[in-house]
Amino acid sequence: METIVFIILYVILFLSTLLSYPFLRKQKRGFPIERYKLPPGSMGWPYIGETLQLYSQDPNIFFLTKQKRYGEIFKTQILGCPCVMLASPEAARFVLVTHAHLFKPTYPKSKEMMIGPWALFFHQGEYHTRLRKLVQYSLAPDTIRKLIPDIEHIALSALDSWAASGQVINTFYEMKKFSFDVGILSIFGHLDGGYKEKLEENYRIVDKGYNSFPTKIPGSAHHKALRARKRLNQILSEIIRERKEKRLVEKDLLGHLLNFKDEKGETLTEDQIADNIIGILFAAQDTTASFITWILKFLHDDPKLLEAVKAEQKAIYESNNGGKEHLTWAQTRKMTLTYRVLLEGLRMASIISFTFREAVVDVEYKGYLIPKGWKVMPLFRNIHHNPEFFSDPHDFDPSRFEVAPKPNTFMPFGNGVHACPGNELAKLEALILIHHLVTKFRWEVVGSESGIQYGPFPVPQQGLPARFWKQSSCPS
Numbered sequence: 001m002e003t004i005v006f007i008i009l010y011v012i013l014f015l016s017t018l019l020s021y022p023f024l025r026k027q028k029r030g031f032p033i034e035r036y037k038l039p040p041g042s043m044g045w046p047y048i049g050e051t052l053q054l055y056s057q058d059p060n061i062f063f064l065t066k067q068k069r070y071g072e073i074f075k076t077q078i079l080g081c082p083c084v085m086l087a088s089p090e091a092a093r094f095v096l097v098t099h100a101h102l103f104k105p106t107y108p109k110s111k112e113m114m115i116g117p118w119a120l121f122f123h124q125g126e127y128h129t130r131l132r133k134l135v136q137y138s139l140a141p142d143t144i145r146k147l148i149p150d151i152e153h154i155a156l157s158a159l160d161s162w163a164a165s166g167q168v169i170n171t172f173y174e175m176k177k178f179s180f181d182v183g184i185l186s187i188f189g190h191l192d193g194g195y196k197e198k199l200e201e202n203y204r205i206v207d208k209g210y211n212s213f214p215t216k217i218p219g220s221a222h223h224k225a226l227r228a229r230k231r232l233n234q235i236l237s238e239i240i241r242e243r244k245e246k247r248l249v250e251k252d253l254l255g256h257l258l259n260f261k262d263e264k265g266e267t268l269t270e271d272q273i274a275d276n277i278i279g280i281l282f283a284a285q286d287t288t289a290s291f292i293t294w295i296l297k298f299l300h301d302d303p304k305l306l307e308a309v310k311a312e313q314k315a316i317y318e319s320n321n322g323g324k325e326h327l328t329w330a331q332t333r334k335m336t337l338t339y340r341v342l343l344e345g346l347r348m349a350s351i352i353s354f355t356f357r358e359a360v361v362d363v364e365y366k367g368y369l370i371p372k373g374w375k376v377m378p379l380f381r382n383i384h385h386n387p388e389f390f391s392d393p394h395d396f397d398p399s400r401f402e403v404a405p406k407p408n409t410f411m412p413f414g415n416g417v418h419a420c421p422g423n424e425l426a427k428l429e430a431l432i433l434i435h436h437l438v439t440k441f442r443w444e445v446v447g448s449e450s451g452i453q454y455g456p457f458p459v460p461q462q463g464l465p466a467r468f469w470k471q472s473s474c475p476s
C-alpha cells in the first residue's frame with residue numbers, strides 16, 4: 001500500500017513539474033517563451049538525431065538542402081545535441097556580434113582537455129577579453145611586419161626542399177610544416193632548434209589524436225596524444241624557465257604572456273601560458289595550411305590568372321633588385337591581384353565552414369525561440385556560397401573582390417569578439433609564399449582527382465599531390 005501511495009505521489013509531482021516547467025521558466029527569467037515557437041526543421045531520431053544524414057554526405061549538401069527547405073534558421077539534432085543552424089548574414093551577426101553575450105563558445109570536453117582548458121577560444125567574459133587583447137597585439141600588423149624576413153626564409157627553405165627532392169609531395173602536409181614553423185616564429189621568435197624539434201614531434205602526436213575516439217585505453221591514438229600533450233607542457237616549462245633565468249625581455253607572444261599582469265597585479269600561471277601557446281598553434285596550423293593549399297590549386301587550375309599573378313609578383317621581384325632584397329610590408333599591401341586571389345580562395349574554400357556557440361539563456365530571434373543550452377551554428381560556407389551575395393558562387397573569380405562584399409556576408413575569419421586574431425598573419429604567410437613560388441619555381445599538380453576531403457577542414461583530394469622545380473631547372 002505504502003508503495004502505491006509513493007508511486008502516485010511521485011507521478012503527481014513529476015506531472016506538476018512538467019506542466020509548470022514553461023511557467024517556471026517564464027517566471028524565472030521574465031521571458032514569455034510560450035509566445036515563441038522553435039525554428040522549423042527536423043530533430044531526426046531520438047538521441048542520434050540527424051547525425052547519420054550529416055556525416056554520410058558532404059556536410060554542405062546537408063546544410064544547403066535544409067536551408068532550401070526551411071530558410072535562414074532551422075533546427076536539427078546532432079550527436080545528441082539539439083542545434084539551431086543559421087544561414088543568413090543577419091542571423092550570424094546576431095549571434096556573433098550584437099548578442100554575443102547570450103551565446104558562449106562550446107567544444108567537446110575531450111577537445112578542451114587536449115588543447116588545454118585555459119586556451120582563449122574556450123572562454124567568454126573578462127579572462128577572454130584580457131587574453132585576447134594580448135594575443136591581438138602580438139599578431140597585429142605592426143608586430144608581424146617585423147617577421148617578414150624570417151617568414152621569407154622559412155618559405156624559401158620549404159620551396160627549395162620540395163624542388164630539391166624531385167618527389168611528388170603532399171602539398172597540404174608540407175604546408176602544415178610551413179604554417180607550424182611560422183606559428184613557432186610568431187610565438188617564440190628565434191627558438192633553439194632542439195626545442196623546436198621536440199615541440200614539433202609531440203605536437204604531431206597531439207594533432208593525430210585530436211580527432212580520434214576519446215578513450216584512455218593505452219596505445220590508442222587519443223591516449224598517446226594526451227601523453228604527448230603532457231610532454232609539451234614540460235618542454236614549454238623548460239623554455240619558460242630558461243627565458244626567466246636569462247632575464248630575456250622578448251617582444252614575441254611568449255614575452256607578452258610572461259609579462260602579463262592584470263589590474264590586481266596577478267600574472268598568468270604556467271598552465272595558462274602553455275594552454276594558450278598550444279591553442280594558438282592549433283588555431284593557426286591546419287587552417288593556414290588548408291588555405292594556402294587551396295590557393296595553389298586555384299592558381300594551377302587557371303593558367304591565365306596564374307600568369308597575371310606572376311606578372312604582378314615579377315614586378316616586385318625586379319624592384320627588389322632581382323629578389324636580392326627582402327620584401328617590405330608596403331609591397332605586401334600592394335599585391336592587389338594576389339590579395340584578391342586570397343580573398344576569393346577564402347570564400348570558395350570556406351575553411352571554417354561553420355562555428356559553434358551555446359545559448360546561455362532562452363533567446364528570441366525573429367519570433368523563434370532558441371532554448372537555453374541549445375547549440376547554435378552560424379553557417380559561414382552557406383553564406384559565402386549564396387548567389388544572393390556572390391553571383392555564380394561556384395566560379396573562382398577574384399575580380400568579384402574589386403567591390404567590397406555586402407556587410408556581414410564575408411566571414412572567413414569569423415566575426416565579433418572571437419573573430420580570428422591571426423587573419424593578417426595567415427594572409428601575410430600566403431602572400432610571401434606565393435611571391436617566392438611564382439617568381440622562382442614552377443609546380444605541377446599530379447593526378448586528376450578533384451573534389452574536397454574533410455579532415456576536418458576542407459582540403460583538395462589527397463592533400464593536392466604536386467611536384468616542384470626551380471625555374472632554372474624546369475622540364476621543357
Ligand code: HEM
Nearest residue numbers: 121283284287288291351352355412413414418420422426
Ligand atoms: C586561413 C587561416 C585561418 C582561418 C580561416 C581562421 C579562421 C578563424 C575563425 C573563423 C575563427 C573564429 C571561430 C569562432 O568564432 O568560433 C578563428 C579564431 C581564432 N584564430 Fe584563426 N584562422 C586562421 C588562421 C589563424 C592563425 C594564423 C592564427 C594565429 C597565429 C589564428 C588564431 C586564432 C585564435 C587564437 C582564434 C580564437 C579567437 C578568440 O576566441 O578570441 N588563426 N580563426
